[in-house]
Amino acid sequence: MPESSALHIRLPLLLAGVLALGMFIGQKLPRYDGHLWIAPAGYRLSPVGGPIEEILRYVQARYVDSVNTADLEERVARDLLARLDPHSTYISPEELSQEEEMMSGSFEGIGIEFLIVNDTIQVVAAIAGGPSERAGILPGDKIVTVNDSVVAGVKISSADVVRRLRGPQGSTVRVGVLRGRERRLRQFTIARDLIPVHSVDAAYPLGDKIGYIKINRFSATTQQEFMEALQRLTQEQGARHLVLDLRGNPGGYLTEATDLLSQFFPKGKLLVYTEGRAEQRQEYKSHGRAHFDIDGIAVLVDEGSASASEIVAGALQDHDRAWIIGRRTFGKGLVQTQYPLSNGGALRLTTARYFTPSGRCIQRAYKDNPHYEEELEHRSVNGELTDSSALRLADTTPYFTGAGRKVYGGGGILPDVFIPLDTSYLNDYYLAVSPHLSAFCAQWLEQQPPLPKFADAVAFVRGYDLPPNAAQQLAEYAAAQGVAFDRQRWEHCRAELQRQIKAQIARQLFQNEGFYRVLNEDDPAIAKAVRLLQTQPLPNAQREARQ
Numbered sequence: 001m002p003e004s005s006a007l008h009i010r011l012p013l014l015l016a017g018v019l020a021l022g023m024f025i026g027q028k029l030p031r032y033d034g035h036l037w038i039a040p041a042g043y044r045l046s047p048v049g050g051p052i053e054e055i056l057r058y059v060q061a062r063y064v065d066s067v068n069t070a071d072l073e074e075r076v077a078r079d080l081l082a083r084l085d086p087h088s089t090y091i092s093p094e095e096l097s098q099e100e101e102m103m104s105g106s107f108e109g110i111g112i113e114f115l116i117v118n119d120t121i122q123v124v125a126a127i128a129g130g131p132s133e134r135a136g137i138l139p140g141d142k143i144v145t146v147n148d149s150v151v152a153g154v155k156i157s158s159a160d161v162v163r164r165l166r167g168p169q170g171s172t173v174r175v176g177v178l179r180g181r182e183r184r185l186r187q188f189t190i191a192r193d194l195i196p197v198h199s200v201d202a203a204y205p206l207g208d209k210i211g212y213i214k215i216n217r218f219s220a221t222t223q224q225e226f227m228e229a230l231q232r233l234t235q236e237q238g239a240r241h242l243v244l245d246l247r248g249n250p251g252g253y254l255t256e257a258t259d260l261l262s263q264f265f266p267k268g269k270l271l272v273y274t275e276g277r278a279e280q281r282q283e284y285k286s287h288g289r290a291h292f293d294i295d296g297i298a299v300l301v302d303e304g305s306a307s308a309s310e311i312v313a314g315a316l317q318d319h320d321r322a323w324i325i326g327r328r329t330f331g332k333g334l335v336q337t338q339y340p341l342s343n344g345g346a347l348r349l350t351t352a353r354y355f356t357p358s359g360r361c362i363q364r365a366y367k368d369n370p371h372y373e374e375e376l377e378h379r380s381v382n383g384e385l386t387d388s389s390a391l392r393l394a395d396t397t398p399y400f401t402g403a404g405r406k407v408y409g410g411g412g413i414l415p416d417v418f419i420p421l422d423t424s425y426l427n428d429y430y431l432a433v434s435p436h437l438s439a440f441c442a443q444w445l446e447q448q449p450p451l452p453k454f455a456d457a458v459a460f461v462r463g464y465d466l467p468p469n470a471a472q473q474l475a476e477y478a479a480a481q482g483v484a485f486d487r488q489r490w491e492h493c494r495a496e497l498q499r500q501i502k503a504q505i506a507r508q509l510f511q512n513e514g515f516y517r518v519l520n521e522d523d524p525a526i527a528k529a530v531r532l533l534q535t536q537p538l539p540n541a542q543r544e545a546r547q
Contacts, residue, residue, distance in 0.1 A: 052076060052080075056069065056072065056073060056076070059072065070343070074090060074092060077090040077347075078090050081347075081349075084350065085334060085350050085366055086366050086372055086373070087332065087334050087336055087348075087350055088336065088348060088349050088350045089348050090345065090346075090347060090348075091338075091345050091346045091347075091348060092345050093343060093344035093345045095345070096344070096345055096346050101197070102197060102217075102219065103217075103219045103220060103252060103253070104197075104219070104220050106194050106195060106196050106197055106221075107166065107194075107195050107197060108166060108167065108168055108169045108192055108193070108194055108195065109162075109165055109166035109167065109192055109193075109195050110130070110131050110132045110165050110166075110173060110175075110190045110192055110193075110195075111126060111127040111130025111131050111132045111133065111193065111195040112124075112125070112126050112127065112130075112132045112137060112165070113125045113127070114143070114161065115438055115439050115442055116156065116157075116158060116161070116439075117439045117442055117443055118443070119152065119153050119154070119155060119156070120142050120143075120144070120152045120153070121142065121143040121151060121152070121156070121161055122140065122141070122142050122143075122439075122442050122443075123137055123138070123139055123140065123141040123142075123143065124139060124438065124442060124507075124508060125139050125507070125508060125511055126138065126139070127195055127196070128511065130193065130195055131190050131191055131192060131193045131195075132190055135188045135189075135190045136188065137175075137177065137188060137190075138179065139508045139509075140179070140180070140442065140445060140446055140508070141177045141178070141179050142177065142178045142179075143175050143176070143177055144176045144177065144178055144185060145174075145175065145176035145185065146164045146165065146173060146174070146175055146176075147164075147173060147174050148174065148176075149164075151164070166192070167192050168192065169192055169193055169194055170191065170192065170193075171191070171192050172189055172190065172191050172192065173189075173190055173192065174187065174188070174189050174190075175187075175188050175190065180446065196221070197219070197221075198221075198225060199215055199216055199217050199218065199219045199221060199222040199225055199252075200213060200214065200215055200216075200222070200225040200226060200229050201214040201215070201216050201512045201516065202214045202512045202513045202515070202516040202517075203229035203230075203232065203233060203513075204233075204457075204513055204516075204517065205233065205237045205239060206243060206520075206526065206530055207530055207534075208534070209238055209239055209240040209241060210239060210240075210241045210242070210243060210530055210533055210534075211230070211233030211234070211237065211239030211241070211242050211243070212242075212243045212245065212516075212520070212526075213226065213229050213230070213233070213242065213243070213244055213245065214245040214512075214516055215244070215245070215246060215249055216248070216249060217249060217250060217251070217252045218249070218251055218252030218253050218254075218256040218257050218260075218307075218308040218309070219252055219253065219256065220253065220256070222252070222253070222256040222260065223256050223259040223260050226260050226263075227263070227291065227292075230242070230263070230291075230292050230294075231291075231292065234292040234293065234294070235292070239294075240293070240294070240295050240296075241294065241295055241296040241297070241298075241533040241537060242294050242296070242297050242298070243297075243298045243300065243526065243529045243530070243533070244297060244298070244299045244300070244312075244322075245300045246299060246300060246301050246305045246309040246312065246313065247300050247301060247302040247304060247305060247326065247525075248302065248304035248305065249304070249305050249306070249308075249309040250304065250306045250307060250309070250330075251306045251307025251308035251309055251310070251311075251332065252307070252308050253308065254272070254274075254284070254308055254311065254335070254354070255284075256308065257272075257308035257309075257311045257312050258271050258272065258284045258286075258311070259287075260312065261286060261311075261312060261315050261316070262286040262287045262288060262289060262290070263289075263290050263291065263292065263294070264290065264294065264297065264316065264321055264322075265286040265288070265290075265315075265319065265321070266286065266288050266290075267285075267286055267287060267288025268285050268286060268288065269285060269286040269288075269319065269357075270283060270284075270285055270357045271284050271285060271286055271311070271315045271357065272284050272311045272314070272315060272354050272355065272356060272357070273354065273355050273357075274335050274352040274353065274354045274355070275352055275353060275355070276335070276350075276351050276352030276353060278351065279351050279352040282352075295537050295538075296322075296323075296532070296533040296536075296537025296538055297316060297321060297322035297323070297537075298322060298323045298325055298529035298532060298533055299312065299313050299316055299322050299323070299324050299325065300325050300326050300525050300526075300529065301313050301324060301325070301326040301327070301329050301413060301415060302326045302327045302329070302421075303327055303328065303329065303330060303375070303376055303379060303385070303412075304330060305326075305329040305330060305413075306329065306330035306331075306332040307330075307332045309329065310329045310330070310331075310332065310333070310362055310412065310413050311354065311356070313329065313413045314356035314357075314360065314362065314413050315356060315357055317356075317401065317407060317413065317416070318356050318357040318358040318360075318399075318401050318402065318407065319357060319401065319402050320401050320402050320403040320405065320538065320539050321538070322538075322539075323416050323417060323529065323532050323533075323538075323539055324413060324414075324415045324416045324417070325415055325416065325417045325419060325525055325528055325529055325532075326415050326417075326418075326419050326525055327384075327385060327415060327418065327419065327420075327421065328379075328384065328391065328411065328412040328413070328414055328415070329362070329412040329413040330364075330375070330412060331362055331363060331364035331375075331411045331412035332362075332363060332364070333353050333354055333355075333361045333362045333363030333409075334350045334352075334353055334354075334363055335350065335351060335352040335353065335354050336348045336349060336350050336351070337349055337351040337352075356399075356409070358399040358400060358401060358407060359399055360399050360407065360408070360409030360410075361409050361410070362409045362410065362411065362412050362413055363410075364394070364410075364411045364412065365394055365410070365411075385420065385421040385423070386420045386421055386423060387420065388418040388420075391414075393408055393410065393411065394410040394411045395408060395409055395410025395411065396408065397409070397410070403539070405539065416539055417528055417532070419524055419525045419528060422524075424492065425492055425493035425495070425496035425497075426493075427489045427492055427493060428486075428489065429483075429486040429489035429490055429493065430489070430492075430493040430496065430497070432478070432483045433474065433475065433478045433483055433493075433497065434500070436474070436477060436478045436481055436483070437474070437497075437500055437501065437504055438504060439477075440473075440474050440477045440478070440501075441501060441504040441505055441508065442508070443477070444470070444473065444474075444477075444501075444505075445505060445508060451464070451505075451509075452464070454509070456510065457506060457509075457510035457513050457514040457517050458517065460506055460509060460510060460514060460517075461506065461514075461517050461518055461521060464502070464505075466498055466501060466502045466505070468498075470497075470498055470501045471490075471494045471495075471497040471498045471501065474497055474501060475490055475497075499518065499519070502518050503515050503518040503519050506518045
């Protein structure tokens with residue numbers, strides 16, 4: 001058959017096949033009826049990303065109302081991770097920026113702590129050595145203008161204050177300040193600088209050869225700050241024993257905790273280890289670089305001490321190196337690894353558990369535990385915060401310290417010495433008034449005659465008597481802010497409110513050292529720590545692990 005004849009026969013068949021294929025494909029594509037797209041059964045936008053990604057894309061493309069896709073994605077991510085465990089979480093770009101700033105140990109700004117009192121920015125403290133202190137800003141100063149814009153009486157928010165005052169290192173900001181009863185603005189041009197965010201709140205001598213260090217978190221600079229504080233206490237003030245206050249410390253970087261622990265142990269001592277389904281056992285041991293001689297140690301903990309705080313307490317307890325004093329710790333034994341996300345946020349995913357040297361995992365049960373998020377309230381209701389015998393261990397498996405003392409896991413670090421929570425003043429009225437303490441004290445100081453001059457915080461604590469009607473004035477201030485006065489409950493908490501007012505005044509005059517000196521003056525945990533360090537610096541293996 002001639003080639004041209006064969007082509008004439010095959011060409012119609014080829015065209016018919018193409019047409020049939022086109023009709024078949026057309027049946028599988030979405031059909032448009034003039035009003036809406038109707039996707040046939042089995043139709044998929046894309047197999048990439050799985051059903052969650054597909055659902056979000058359908059919602060974005062076809063949902064009846066407009067939606068904020070980013071907000072929807074964030075909600076889905078948070079809900080998904082919440083179903084895994086309480087500590088895996090999604091961190092938005094804004095949250096990540098704030099947290100990195102807090103944990104990095106510094107930010108760029110003018111270096112003040114402030115409150116908004118009566119719609120006016122009032123300086124609580126100028127950070128020592130910072131640009132505001134160098135420029136002459138004082139506690140109590142009221143910032144009225146920023147770069148010639150009025151910021152008083154305009155309902156400014158704390159976030160807006162931060163936005164206006166922070167900025168790149170070396171840039172300048174001009175502030176107009178009212179001081180005391182002056183009526184004329186003082187003008188200050190302040191060059192922004194790198195401002196430290198301290199994790200060591202206070203460090204001072206408690207008594208004969210005993211030093212006190214309060215750590216609020218384990219950030220990137222904690223080890224450095226701790227060693228600097230320890231140097232002052234040991235070399236300049238002769239401390240041989242240490243009270244380490246980790247109450248309310250939520251944790252932070254694991255390596256900062258293990259670096260701190262290395263001060264107290266010889267090289268190679270196991271401090272903590274981690275292990276998970278996809279993570280092999282990783283041990284953290286002491287590097288043995290102890291620069292200062294410390295004999296006895298007392299660690300103060302409570303229900304707010306978590307994570308890295310528990311690592312420190314657990315290692316010191318397991319090796320019989322310190323007294324653990326206070327109440328059962330939070331019970332967080334899960335390790336999170338942080339992964340960056342394309343939107344600038346991060347995924348913080350639980351990848352392992354950590355174990356103390358004796359093998360304890362102190363993570364509280366979270367699956368099928370309705371009390372996990374309300375743990376503090378649960379402990380209060382069952383009486384554990386005021387009576388150690390009310391504690392019911394979730395895990396009664398005994399572990400043993402190096403000296404043979406029994407210790408337990410499964411819910412936190414149990415103290416060697418129990419200190420009950422003082423609930424005598426805790427009532428609804430106290431809780432309602434407490435948030436107004438700082439603002440009241442800032443205003444109260446301004447209205448009082450000048451206080452006597454005190455050489456230091458010690459002289460203030462010993463020599464200053466707060467007017468007996470201060471708590472009544474606080475109640476009147478709180479009432480003006482909408483807190484109804486309750487005389488019966490106020491009588492129960494009046495003494496504590498007086499103490500808190502004095503502490504706040506001490507903080508404005510002598511920063512954190514003054515604040516903690518006042519609060520620690522009659523603290524039963526501090527008193528017990530001092531007595532133990534003076535009489536029995538290390539735990540006795542022959543005694544019961546808990547008292």
